[in-house]
Amino acid sequence: MPRTLKAGLVQQQAWPEKAKSLEVSEAGIRDLAAQGAELVMLQELHATHYFCQCEDAELFDLAEPLDGPTATRLAALAKELDIVIVGSIFERRAAGVYHNTAVVMDRAKGRVGFYRKMHIPDDPGFYEKFYFTPGDGDARQGFEPIDTSVGRLGVLVCWDQWYPEAARLMALAGAELLLYPTAIGWHPPDDQAEKTRQKDAWTLIQRSHGVANGIPVIVANRVGHEPDLTNVSEGIDFWGGSFICGPQGELLAHAGETSENLLVELDLTRSENVRRMWPYLRDRRVDAYGDLTRRYRDR
Template identity: 75%
Template structure:
Protein backbone atom coordinates (compact mmCIF):
# COMPACT_ATOMS: atom_id res chain seq x y z
CA UNK A 1 0.00 0.00 0.00
CA UNK A 2 1.13 3.55 -0.62
CA UNK A 3 2.71 5.13 2.44
CA UNK A 4 -0.30 7.44 2.66
CA UNK A 5 -3.52 6.68 0.82
CA UNK A 6 -6.68 8.77 0.51
CA UNK A 7 -9.44 6.18 0.29
CA UNK A 8 -13.14 6.86 -0.21
CA UNK A 9 -16.53 5.15 -0.27
CA UNK A 10 -19.65 6.13 -2.24
CA UNK A 11 -23.06 5.37 -0.70
CA UNK A 12 -26.07 5.73 -2.99
CA UNK A 13 -29.49 4.48 -4.02
CA UNK A 14 -29.93 2.29 -7.08
CA UNK A 15 -32.45 2.05 -9.92
CA UNK A 16 -32.99 -0.44 -12.73
CA UNK A 17 -32.34 2.48 -15.07
CA UNK A 18 -28.60 1.98 -15.41
CA UNK A 19 -28.02 5.48 -16.75
CA UNK A 20 -29.58 6.97 -13.61
CA UNK A 21 -27.75 4.64 -11.24
CA UNK A 22 -24.38 5.09 -12.93
CA UNK A 23 -24.86 8.86 -13.00
CA UNK A 24 -25.20 8.73 -9.20
CA UNK A 25 -22.07 6.58 -8.97
CA UNK A 26 -20.18 9.02 -11.17
CA UNK A 27 -21.25 12.02 -9.09
CA UNK A 28 -19.94 10.32 -5.98
CA UNK A 29 -16.66 9.35 -7.61
CA UNK A 30 -16.10 12.87 -8.93
CA UNK A 31 -16.92 14.40 -5.55
CA UNK A 32 -14.31 12.21 -3.90
CA UNK A 33 -11.76 12.87 -6.65
CA UNK A 34 -12.14 16.61 -6.05
CA UNK A 35 -11.22 15.96 -2.42
CA UNK A 36 -8.09 14.07 -3.44
CA UNK A 37 -9.27 10.46 -3.34
CA UNK A 38 -6.90 7.90 -4.87
CA UNK A 39 -9.10 4.85 -4.25
CA UNK A 40 -12.92 4.75 -4.43
CA UNK A 41 -15.18 1.85 -3.47
CA UNK A 42 -18.73 1.56 -4.83
CA UNK A 43 -21.50 -0.61 -3.40
CA UNK A 44 -22.68 -4.01 -4.61
CA UNK A 45 -24.72 -3.92 -7.86
CA UNK A 46 -24.65 -0.11 -7.90
CA UNK A 47 -25.73 0.04 -11.56
CA UNK A 48 -29.20 -1.36 -10.83
CA UNK A 49 -31.72 -1.92 -8.09
CA UNK A 50 -31.11 -4.94 -5.88
CA UNK A 51 -33.08 -7.27 -8.13
CA UNK A 52 -32.65 -10.51 -6.15
CA UNK A 53 -35.77 -10.07 -4.01
CA UNK A 54 -37.61 -12.44 -6.36
CA UNK A 55 -36.79 -15.03 -9.02
CA UNK A 56 -37.45 -13.68 -12.49
CA UNK A 57 -35.67 -14.91 -15.60
CA UNK A 58 -36.33 -11.59 -17.38
CA UNK A 59 -33.90 -9.92 -14.99
CA UNK A 60 -30.97 -11.77 -16.50
CA UNK A 61 -31.20 -9.10 -19.21
CA UNK A 62 -29.53 -6.74 -16.71
CA UNK A 63 -26.30 -8.75 -16.94
CA UNK A 64 -23.23 -7.59 -18.88
CA UNK A 65 -19.91 -8.98 -20.04
CA UNK A 66 -16.94 -8.45 -17.74
CA UNK A 67 -15.72 -5.67 -20.05
CA UNK A 68 -19.23 -4.41 -20.81
CA UNK A 69 -20.70 -0.88 -20.62
CA UNK A 70 -20.51 -0.46 -16.83
CA UNK A 71 -16.89 -1.55 -16.65
CA UNK A 72 -16.02 0.65 -19.62
CA UNK A 73 -17.65 3.69 -18.06
CA UNK A 74 -15.81 3.14 -14.78
CA UNK A 75 -12.56 2.58 -16.67
CA UNK A 76 -12.96 5.90 -18.46
CA UNK A 77 -13.54 7.65 -15.13
CA UNK A 78 -10.54 5.97 -13.52
CA UNK A 79 -8.37 7.10 -16.41
CA UNK A 80 -9.71 10.65 -16.47
CA UNK A 81 -9.48 11.14 -12.70
CA UNK A 82 -6.25 9.12 -12.28
CA UNK A 83 -7.50 6.92 -9.48
CA UNK A 84 -8.49 3.35 -8.65
CA UNK A 85 -12.19 2.43 -8.69
CA UNK A 86 -13.70 -0.76 -7.30
CA UNK A 87 -17.08 -1.27 -8.96
CA UNK A 88 -19.69 -4.03 -9.15
CA UNK A 89 -21.47 -5.72 -12.05
CA UNK A 90 -23.98 -8.50 -12.75
CA UNK A 91 -21.64 -10.47 -15.01
CA UNK A 92 -22.73 -12.66 -17.92
CA UNK A 93 -19.78 -15.00 -18.29
CA UNK A 94 -21.39 -17.45 -20.73
CA UNK A 95 -24.92 -18.52 -21.68
CA UNK A 96 -26.59 -19.58 -18.42
CA UNK A 97 -23.52 -18.69 -16.34
CA UNK A 98 -23.70 -15.47 -14.33
CA UNK A 99 -21.69 -13.97 -11.47
CA UNK A 100 -21.87 -11.17 -8.93
CA UNK A 101 -18.53 -9.60 -9.78
CA UNK A 102 -16.39 -6.79 -8.44
CA UNK A 103 -14.21 -5.04 -11.02
CA UNK A 104 -11.07 -3.02 -10.32
CA UNK A 105 -10.10 -0.17 -12.66
CA UNK A 106 -6.70 1.48 -12.25
CA UNK A 107 -6.09 4.79 -13.99
CA UNK A 108 -4.92 4.44 -17.57
CA UNK A 109 -4.32 0.69 -17.05
CA UNK A 110 -8.04 0.03 -17.20
CA UNK A 111 -9.39 -3.25 -15.85
CA UNK A 112 -6.62 -4.78 -13.72
CA UNK A 113 -8.60 -7.47 -11.94
CA UNK A 114 -11.94 -8.86 -10.88
CA UNK A 115 -13.40 -10.92 -8.05
CA UNK A 116 -16.44 -13.18 -8.36
CA UNK A 117 -18.46 -13.45 -5.16
CA UNK A 118 -17.66 -16.76 -3.46
CA UNK A 119 -20.42 -17.08 -0.84
CA UNK A 120 -23.92 -16.85 -2.34
CA UNK A 121 -26.95 -16.42 -0.03
CA UNK A 122 -30.42 -17.81 -0.53
CA UNK A 123 -32.76 -16.21 1.99
CA UNK A 124 -36.16 -14.49 1.83
CA UNK A 125 -35.60 -11.31 -0.17
CA UNK A 126 -32.05 -12.35 -1.12
CA UNK A 127 -32.51 -15.10 -3.71
CA UNK A 128 -29.01 -14.83 -5.12
CA UNK A 129 -28.47 -18.52 -5.86
CA UNK A 130 -31.07 -18.17 -8.63
CA UNK A 131 -28.92 -15.53 -10.35
CA UNK A 132 -25.28 -16.05 -9.38
CA UNK A 133 -22.76 -18.87 -9.67
CA UNK A 134 -20.02 -18.78 -7.00
CA UNK A 135 -16.57 -17.75 -8.12
CA UNK A 136 -14.07 -20.45 -9.04
CA UNK A 137 -11.93 -21.81 -6.23
CA UNK A 138 -8.16 -21.98 -6.46
CA UNK A 139 -5.29 -19.56 -6.81
CA UNK A 140 -4.49 -17.03 -9.49
CA UNK A 141 -6.08 -13.99 -11.09
CA UNK A 142 -9.86 -14.01 -10.84
CA UNK A 143 -9.96 -17.20 -8.77
CA UNK A 144 -10.77 -17.78 -5.11
CA UNK A 145 -9.51 -15.34 -2.53
CA UNK A 146 -6.80 -13.70 -4.62
CA UNK A 147 -5.86 -10.03 -3.97
CA UNK A 148 -5.63 -7.60 -6.87
CA UNK A 149 -2.49 -5.51 -7.35
CA UNK A 150 -3.07 -1.83 -8.14
CA UNK A 151 -1.06 1.37 -8.17
CA UNK A 152 -2.29 2.18 -4.64
CA UNK A 153 -1.74 -1.25 -3.09
CA UNK A 154 -2.82 -4.87 -3.02
CA UNK A 155 -6.60 -4.99 -2.57
CA UNK A 156 -8.50 -7.83 -0.94
CA UNK A 157 -11.88 -7.38 -2.63
CA UNK A 158 -14.80 -9.45 -1.28
CA UNK A 159 -18.55 -9.01 -1.83
CA UNK A 160 -21.42 -8.69 0.67
CA UNK A 161 -22.25 -12.19 2.01
CA UNK A 162 -18.49 -12.90 2.01
CA UNK A 163 -18.27 -10.37 4.85
CA UNK A 164 -19.68 -12.85 7.38
CA UNK A 165 -16.89 -15.37 6.84
CA UNK A 166 -13.61 -14.83 8.73
CA UNK A 167 -11.98 -17.47 6.53
CA UNK A 168 -12.37 -15.23 3.46
CA UNK A 169 -10.80 -12.22 5.17
CA UNK A 170 -7.98 -14.35 6.54
CA UNK A 171 -7.16 -15.98 3.21
CA UNK A 172 -7.08 -12.59 1.49
CA UNK A 173 -4.74 -11.29 4.17
CA UNK A 174 -2.49 -14.35 4.04
CA UNK A 175 -2.20 -13.78 0.29
CA UNK A 176 -0.90 -10.28 0.95
CA UNK A 177 -3.99 -8.06 0.86
CA UNK A 178 -3.20 -4.68 2.43
CA UNK A 179 -6.84 -3.53 2.52
CA UNK A 180 -10.13 -5.42 2.69
CA UNK A 181 -13.01 -3.98 0.66
CA UNK A 182 -16.65 -5.05 0.85
CA UNK A 183 -19.18 -3.76 -1.70
CA UNK A 184 -22.51 -4.58 -0.04
CA UNK A 185 -26.31 -4.59 -0.40
CA UNK A 186 -27.94 -5.25 2.96
CA UNK A 187 -30.97 -3.88 4.75
CA UNK A 188 -33.96 -4.56 6.96
CA UNK A 189 -37.24 -6.29 6.37
CA UNK A 190 -39.66 -3.40 7.07
CA UNK A 191 -41.80 -5.82 9.11
CA UNK A 192 -39.05 -6.44 11.70
CA UNK A 193 -39.28 -4.57 14.99
CA UNK A 194 -36.74 -1.93 16.00
CA UNK A 195 -34.89 -4.24 18.38
CA UNK A 196 -34.29 -6.84 15.67
CA UNK A 197 -33.23 -4.15 13.20
CA UNK A 198 -30.70 -2.85 15.70
CA UNK A 199 -29.25 -6.29 16.33
CA UNK A 200 -28.83 -6.96 12.63
CA UNK A 201 -27.09 -3.69 11.83
CA UNK A 202 -24.83 -3.89 14.88
CA UNK A 203 -23.80 -7.45 13.96
CA UNK A 204 -23.06 -6.39 10.39
CA UNK A 205 -20.82 -3.53 11.49
CA UNK A 206 -19.16 -5.61 14.20
CA UNK A 207 -18.22 -8.59 12.03
CA UNK A 208 -16.45 -6.42 9.48
CA UNK A 209 -14.64 -4.36 12.09
CA UNK A 210 -13.50 -7.68 13.56
CA UNK A 211 -11.84 -8.57 10.24
CA UNK A 212 -9.75 -5.42 10.59
CA UNK A 213 -8.79 -6.40 14.14
CA UNK A 214 -8.03 -10.06 13.40
CA UNK A 215 -5.92 -9.27 10.35
CA UNK A 216 -4.38 -5.89 11.17
CA UNK A 217 -5.60 -4.20 7.98
CA UNK A 218 -8.02 -1.35 7.18
CA UNK A 219 -11.53 -2.31 6.02
CA UNK A 220 -13.72 -0.32 3.60
CA UNK A 221 -17.44 -1.08 3.36
CA UNK A 222 -19.96 0.43 0.91
CA UNK A 223 -23.69 -0.25 1.37
CA UNK A 224 -26.71 1.03 -0.55
CA UNK A 225 -29.58 3.15 0.81
CA UNK A 226 -33.32 3.60 0.39
CA UNK A 227 -36.41 1.42 0.23
CA UNK A 228 -36.67 -0.95 -2.73
CA UNK A 229 -39.94 -2.72 -3.43
CA UNK A 230 -40.28 -6.44 -4.06
CA UNK A 231 -41.65 -6.37 -7.61
CA UNK A 232 -43.23 -9.80 -7.15
CA UNK A 233 -45.47 -8.39 -4.41
CA UNK A 234 -44.67 -11.31 -2.11
CA UNK A 235 -42.39 -9.50 0.33
CA UNK A 236 -42.45 -6.05 1.90
CA UNK A 237 -39.30 -4.93 0.13
CA UNK A 238 -35.99 -4.00 1.75
CA UNK A 239 -34.98 -0.85 3.64
CA UNK A 240 -31.27 -0.61 2.85
CA UNK A 241 -29.67 0.92 5.92
CA UNK A 242 -26.54 2.56 4.50
CA UNK A 243 -24.06 2.74 7.36
CA UNK A 244 -21.04 2.50 5.05
CA UNK A 245 -17.79 2.87 6.92
CA UNK A 246 -14.01 2.81 6.90
CA UNK A 247 -12.20 1.15 9.80
CA UNK A 248 -8.55 1.21 10.74
CA UNK A 249 -6.25 -1.73 11.48
CA UNK A 250 -7.54 -2.05 15.05
CA UNK A 251 -11.16 -1.85 13.98
CA UNK A 252 -11.48 1.81 14.92
CA UNK A 253 -14.16 3.67 12.96
CA UNK A 254 -12.47 6.37 10.90
CA UNK A 255 -15.63 7.33 8.97
CA UNK A 256 -19.21 6.12 9.30
CA UNK A 257 -22.15 6.95 7.04
CA UNK A 258 -25.80 7.46 7.82
CA UNK A 259 -28.87 6.60 5.75
CA UNK A 260 -28.52 9.20 2.97
CA UNK A 261 -26.37 9.47 -0.14
CA UNK A 262 -22.89 10.53 0.85
CA UNK A 263 -19.18 10.10 0.27
CA UNK A 264 -16.71 9.09 2.98
CA UNK A 265 -13.00 9.85 2.73
CA UNK A 266 -10.09 9.11 5.06
CA UNK A 267 -6.30 9.05 4.88
CA UNK A 268 -4.78 5.68 5.63
CA UNK A 269 -1.16 5.18 6.67
CA UNK A 270 0.55 1.96 5.57
CA UNK A 271 2.82 2.02 8.61
CA UNK A 272 -0.20 1.64 10.86
CA UNK A 273 -0.75 -1.99 9.88
CA UNK A 274 2.89 -2.76 10.52
CA UNK A 275 2.73 -1.14 13.96
CA UNK A 276 -0.46 -2.99 14.89
CA UNK A 277 0.91 -6.35 13.79
CA UNK A 278 4.01 -5.85 15.92
CA UNK A 279 1.97 -5.45 19.10
CA UNK A 280 -0.77 -7.92 18.13
CA UNK A 281 1.14 -10.58 16.13
CA UNK A 282 -1.78 -12.85 15.30
CA UNK A 283 -0.21 -14.09 12.09
CA UNK A 284 2.92 -15.14 13.99
CA UNK A 285 1.00 -17.08 16.65
CA UNK A 286 -1.44 -18.95 14.43
CA UNK A 287 -1.37 -22.72 15.06
CA UNK A 288 -1.41 -23.72 11.43
CA UNK A 289 -0.56 -27.30 12.45
CA UNK A 290 -3.85 -27.58 14.36
CA UNK A 291 -6.40 -26.10 11.94
CA UNK A 292 -6.89 -28.95 9.49
CA UNK A 293 -10.48 -29.52 10.59
CA UNK A 294 -11.49 -26.09 9.32
CA UNK A 295 -12.04 -27.74 5.94
CA UNK A 296 -14.81 -29.92 7.45
CA UNK A 297 -18.45 -28.86 7.11
CA UNK A 298 -19.11 -29.78 10.75
CA UNK A 299 -17.17 -31.65 13.44
CA UNK A 300 -19.29 -34.18 15.34
CA UNK A 301 -17.27 -35.79 18.13
CA UNK A 302 -20.21 -37.19 20.08
Protein backbone atom coordinates (compact mmCIF):
# COMPACT_ATOMS: atom_id res chain seq x y z
CA MET A 1 0.00 0.00 0.00
CA PRO A 2 1.17 3.56 -0.66
CA ARG A 3 2.71 5.27 2.33
CA THR A 4 2.66 9.04 2.18
CA LEU A 5 4.18 11.77 4.31
CA LYS A 6 3.37 15.46 4.27
CA ALA A 7 6.78 17.06 4.81
CA GLY A 8 7.49 20.75 5.10
CA LEU A 9 10.29 23.20 5.78
CA VAL A 10 10.61 26.78 6.94
CA GLN A 11 12.99 29.08 5.05
CA GLN A 12 13.42 32.28 7.04
CA GLN A 13 15.58 35.21 7.95
CA ALA A 14 17.15 35.17 11.42
CA TRP A 15 18.32 37.83 13.86
CA PRO A 16 20.67 38.03 16.86
CA GLU A 17 17.62 38.15 19.14
CA LYS A 18 16.44 34.61 19.83
CA ALA A 19 12.91 35.69 20.69
CA LYS A 20 12.48 37.40 17.30
CA SER A 21 13.98 34.52 15.31
CA LEU A 22 12.01 31.85 17.15
CA GLU A 23 8.78 33.79 16.74
CA VAL A 24 9.25 33.56 12.96
CA SER A 25 10.17 29.87 13.20
CA GLU A 26 7.07 29.13 15.24
CA ALA A 27 4.83 31.00 12.81
CA GLY A 28 6.21 28.92 9.96
CA ILE A 29 5.73 25.68 11.85
CA ARG A 30 2.13 26.58 12.71
CA ASP A 31 1.38 27.53 9.11
CA LEU A 32 2.66 24.21 7.80
CA ALA A 33 0.89 22.21 10.52
CA ALA A 34 -2.38 23.94 9.61
CA GLN A 35 -1.84 22.70 6.04
CA GLY A 36 -1.46 19.13 7.27
CA ALA A 37 2.31 18.81 7.63
CA GLU A 38 3.38 15.80 9.67
CA LEU A 39 7.10 16.65 9.55
CA VAL A 40 8.58 20.16 9.62
CA MET A 41 12.27 21.03 9.39
CA LEU A 42 13.92 24.33 10.29
CA GLN A 43 17.21 25.68 8.97
CA GLU A 44 20.59 25.46 10.69
CA LEU A 45 21.00 27.75 13.75
CA HIS A 46 17.55 29.24 13.15
CA ALA A 47 17.32 30.80 16.62
CA THR A 48 20.08 33.38 16.05
CA HIS A 49 22.03 35.20 13.38
CA TYR A 50 24.86 33.22 11.78
CA PHE A 51 27.43 34.20 14.39
CA CYS A 52 30.33 32.20 12.89
CA GLN A 53 31.34 35.08 10.63
CA CYS A 54 33.82 36.10 13.32
CA GLU A 55 35.67 34.57 16.25
CA ASP A 56 34.37 36.03 19.50
CA ALA A 57 34.49 34.06 22.76
CA GLU A 58 31.53 36.03 24.15
CA LEU A 59 29.29 34.43 21.52
CA PHE A 60 29.59 31.10 23.32
CA ASP A 61 26.97 32.59 25.64
CA LEU A 62 24.42 31.89 22.88
CA ALA A 63 24.80 28.14 23.46
CA GLU A 64 22.18 26.06 25.27
CA PRO A 65 21.99 22.51 26.61
CA LEU A 66 20.00 19.86 24.76
CA ASP A 67 17.04 20.56 27.04
CA GLY A 68 17.46 24.34 26.97
CA PRO A 69 14.87 27.00 26.07
CA THR A 70 14.96 26.56 22.30
CA ALA A 71 14.63 22.77 22.39
CA THR A 72 11.94 22.99 25.07
CA ARG A 73 9.92 25.40 22.92
CA LEU A 74 10.19 23.10 19.89
CA ALA A 75 9.18 20.08 21.97
CA ALA A 76 6.09 21.91 23.21
CA LEU A 77 5.13 22.84 19.65
CA ALA A 78 5.58 19.26 18.43
CA LYS A 79 3.30 18.04 21.21
CA GLU A 80 0.65 20.73 20.71
CA LEU A 81 0.52 20.34 16.93
CA ASP A 82 1.04 16.56 16.95
CA ILE A 83 3.90 16.68 14.44
CA VAL A 84 7.59 15.86 14.17
CA ILE A 85 9.94 18.87 14.23
CA VAL A 86 13.61 18.90 13.25
CA GLY A 87 15.26 21.96 14.80
CA SER A 88 18.78 23.26 15.34
CA ILE A 89 20.63 24.52 18.38
CA PHE A 90 24.08 25.79 19.34
CA GLU A 91 24.62 23.14 22.00
CA ARG A 92 26.64 23.58 25.18
CA ARG A 93 27.59 20.00 26.06
CA ALA A 94 30.14 20.95 28.71
CA ALA A 95 32.53 23.77 29.50
CA GLY A 96 34.68 24.12 26.38
CA VAL A 97 32.69 21.51 24.41
CA TYR A 98 30.07 22.96 22.08
CA HIS A 99 28.27 21.43 19.12
CA ASN A 100 26.14 22.41 16.14
CA THR A 101 23.26 20.06 16.86
CA ALA A 102 20.03 19.07 15.15
CA VAL A 103 17.28 17.95 17.53
CA VAL A 104 14.27 15.83 16.63
CA MET A 105 11.00 16.25 18.54
CA ASP A 106 8.33 13.61 17.96
CA ARG A 107 4.79 14.65 18.87
CA ALA A 108 4.11 14.00 22.59
CA LYS A 109 7.27 11.92 22.99
CA GLY A 110 9.52 14.95 23.11
CA ARG A 111 13.11 14.62 21.94
CA VAL A 112 13.66 11.21 20.35
CA GLY A 113 17.12 11.91 19.02
CA PHE A 114 19.77 14.40 18.04
CA TYR A 115 22.64 14.68 15.58
CA ARG A 116 25.86 16.61 16.16
CA LYS A 117 27.38 18.03 12.98
CA MET A 118 30.30 15.86 11.91
CA HIS A 119 32.04 17.94 9.23
CA ILE A 120 33.06 21.37 10.51
CA PRO A 121 34.18 24.04 8.00
CA ASP A 122 36.71 26.79 8.54
CA ASP A 123 36.67 29.41 5.81
CA PRO A 124 36.49 33.21 5.66
CA GLY A 125 33.07 34.11 7.06
CA PHE A 126 32.45 30.53 8.24
CA TYR A 127 34.75 30.13 11.25
CA GLU A 128 32.91 27.15 12.66
CA LYS A 129 35.94 25.28 14.00
CA PHE A 130 36.30 28.04 16.59
CA TYR A 131 32.82 27.26 17.96
CA PHE A 132 31.93 23.64 17.21
CA THR A 133 33.40 20.32 18.24
CA PRO A 134 32.69 17.60 15.64
CA GLY A 135 30.11 15.01 16.59
CA ASP A 136 31.33 11.75 18.06
CA GLY A 137 31.74 9.11 15.37
CA ASP A 138 30.19 6.20 17.25
CA ALA A 139 26.99 4.31 16.53
CA ARG A 140 24.88 6.46 18.86
CA GLN A 141 26.01 9.87 17.67
CA GLY A 142 27.68 9.39 14.29
CA PHE A 143 25.86 8.78 11.03
CA GLU A 144 22.93 7.07 12.70
CA PRO A 145 19.31 7.66 11.58
CA ILE A 146 16.69 8.72 14.11
CA ASP A 147 13.50 6.69 14.39
CA THR A 148 10.30 8.73 14.55
CA SER A 149 6.57 8.22 14.13
CA VAL A 150 6.86 9.38 10.49
CA GLY A 151 9.85 7.24 9.56
CA ARG A 152 13.59 6.82 10.00
CA LEU A 153 15.26 10.19 9.44
CA GLY A 154 18.83 10.61 8.22
CA VAL A 155 19.56 14.03 9.71
CA LEU A 156 22.79 15.75 8.66
CA VAL A 157 23.82 19.42 8.96
CA CYS A 158 25.05 21.91 6.34
CA TRP A 159 28.73 21.16 5.52
CA ASP A 160 27.85 17.46 5.83
CA GLN A 161 25.83 17.93 2.64
CA TRP A 162 28.94 17.94 0.45
CA TYR A 163 30.03 14.45 1.55
CA PRO A 164 28.53 11.44 -0.25
CA GLU A 165 29.99 9.20 2.46
CA ALA A 166 27.68 10.74 5.07
CA ALA A 167 24.57 10.32 2.94
CA ARG A 168 25.53 6.75 2.05
CA LEU A 169 26.12 5.72 5.65
CA MET A 170 22.74 7.11 6.63
CA ALA A 171 21.09 5.21 3.78
CA LEU A 172 22.92 1.99 4.65
CA ALA A 173 21.57 2.31 8.19
CA GLY A 174 18.01 2.45 6.87
CA ALA A 175 17.29 6.18 6.59
CA GLU A 176 14.10 6.77 4.61
CA LEU A 177 14.76 10.48 4.14
CA LEU A 178 17.85 12.70 4.14
CA LEU A 179 17.40 16.04 5.89
CA TYR A 180 19.85 18.93 5.73
CA PRO A 181 19.34 22.02 7.90
CA THR A 182 21.84 24.48 6.41
CA ALA A 183 23.20 28.03 6.40
CA ILE A 184 24.97 28.99 3.20
CA GLY A 185 25.22 32.11 1.12
CA TRP A 186 27.28 34.36 -1.08
CA HIS A 187 30.21 36.64 -0.40
CA PRO A 188 28.67 39.92 -1.65
CA PRO A 189 31.60 40.98 -3.90
CA ASP A 190 31.45 37.75 -5.97
CA ASP A 191 30.20 38.30 -9.52
CA GLN A 192 26.92 36.82 -10.70
CA ALA A 193 28.55 33.99 -12.66
CA GLU A 194 30.40 32.77 -9.58
CA LYS A 195 27.29 33.06 -7.45
CA THR A 196 25.34 30.97 -9.95
CA ARG A 197 28.03 28.27 -10.04
CA GLN A 198 28.09 28.03 -6.25
CA LYS A 199 24.35 27.77 -5.81
CA ASP A 200 23.96 25.30 -8.68
CA ALA A 201 26.69 23.08 -7.21
CA TRP A 202 25.03 23.17 -3.79
CA THR A 203 21.66 22.12 -5.20
CA LEU A 204 23.16 19.49 -7.47
CA ILE A 205 25.26 17.70 -4.84
CA GLN A 206 22.28 17.25 -2.54
CA ARG A 207 19.94 16.10 -5.29
CA SER A 208 22.64 13.58 -6.23
CA HIS A 209 22.46 12.08 -2.73
CA GLY A 210 18.80 11.34 -3.39
CA VAL A 211 19.68 9.71 -6.72
CA ALA A 212 22.61 7.65 -5.40
CA ASN A 213 20.62 6.33 -2.44
CA GLY A 214 17.10 6.20 -3.84
CA ILE A 215 15.48 8.30 -1.11
CA PRO A 216 13.95 11.81 -0.85
CA VAL A 217 15.99 14.78 0.34
CA ILE A 218 14.79 17.84 2.30
CA VAL A 219 17.01 20.93 2.50
CA ALA A 220 16.26 24.10 4.51
CA ASN A 221 18.47 27.19 4.10
CA ARG A 222 18.22 30.71 5.52
CA VAL A 223 17.68 33.97 3.62
CA GLY A 224 18.63 37.60 3.87
CA HIS A 225 21.78 39.63 4.39
CA GLU A 226 23.48 39.10 7.74
CA PRO A 227 26.29 41.53 8.59
CA ASP A 228 29.61 40.59 10.11
CA LEU A 229 29.18 41.97 13.64
CA THR A 230 32.88 42.92 13.70
CA ASN A 231 32.54 44.86 10.43
CA VAL A 232 35.68 43.16 9.11
CA SER A 233 33.92 41.63 6.12
CA GLU A 234 30.89 42.58 4.04
CA GLY A 235 28.72 39.90 5.62
CA ILE A 236 26.86 37.08 3.87
CA ASP A 237 23.90 37.10 1.51
CA PHE A 238 22.12 33.86 2.36
CA TRP A 239 20.66 32.55 -0.87
CA GLY A 240 17.68 30.49 0.29
CA GLY A 241 16.95 27.96 -2.43
CA SER A 242 15.53 25.40 0.00
CA PHE A 243 14.03 22.39 -1.73
CA ILE A 244 12.47 18.96 -1.45
CA CYS A 245 13.32 16.31 -4.03
CA GLY A 246 12.29 12.73 -4.63
CA PRO A 247 14.34 9.52 -4.80
CA GLN A 248 15.46 10.21 -8.37
CA GLY A 249 16.52 13.75 -7.52
CA GLU A 250 13.38 15.23 -9.06
CA LEU A 251 12.55 18.65 -7.63
CA LEU A 252 9.14 18.59 -5.96
CA ALA A 253 9.33 22.06 -4.41
CA HIS A 254 11.98 24.76 -4.67
CA ALA A 255 12.07 28.08 -2.79
CA GLY A 256 13.41 31.41 -3.97
CA GLU A 257 15.60 33.89 -2.10
CA THR A 258 13.01 35.23 0.37
CA SER A 259 11.19 33.79 3.38
CA GLU A 260 9.00 30.90 2.31
CA ASN A 261 7.42 27.69 3.60
CA LEU A 262 7.43 24.56 1.44
CA LEU A 263 5.11 21.57 1.79
CA VAL A 264 5.14 18.36 -0.25
CA GLU A 265 3.33 15.05 0.02
CA LEU A 266 5.97 12.37 -0.39
CA ASP A 267 5.18 8.85 -1.55
CA LEU A 268 7.67 6.87 0.50
CA THR A 269 6.90 3.65 -1.35
CA ARG A 270 8.61 5.10 -4.43
CA SER A 271 12.02 4.52 -2.83
CA GLU A 272 11.43 0.76 -2.89
CA ASN A 273 10.39 0.86 -6.54
CA VAL A 274 13.29 3.12 -7.57
CA ARG A 275 15.82 0.88 -5.84
CA ARG A 276 14.44 -2.15 -7.65
CA MET A 277 15.07 -0.49 -11.02
CA TRP A 278 18.34 1.24 -10.05
CA PRO A 279 19.94 -1.22 -7.56
CA TYR A 280 23.02 0.78 -6.62
CA LEU A 281 23.16 -0.73 -3.15
CA ARG A 282 23.09 -4.23 -4.60
CA ASP A 283 25.95 -3.60 -7.00
CA ARG A 284 28.33 -1.84 -4.62
CA ARG A 285 31.80 -3.42 -4.60
CA VAL A 286 32.21 -3.37 -0.85
CA ASP A 287 35.31 -5.58 -1.19
CA ALA A 288 37.13 -2.86 -3.14
CA TYR A 289 36.44 0.32 -1.18
CA GLY A 290 38.99 0.00 1.62
CA ASP A 291 40.94 3.07 0.50
CA LEU A 292 37.96 5.29 1.34
CA THR A 293 39.17 5.25 4.94
CA ARG A 294 42.44 6.91 3.87
CA ARG A 295 42.90 10.68 3.66
CA TYR A 296 44.42 10.44 0.19
CA ARG A 297 45.91 7.76 -2.04
CA ASP A 298 49.54 8.76 -2.47
CA ARG A 299 51.21 7.16 -5.49
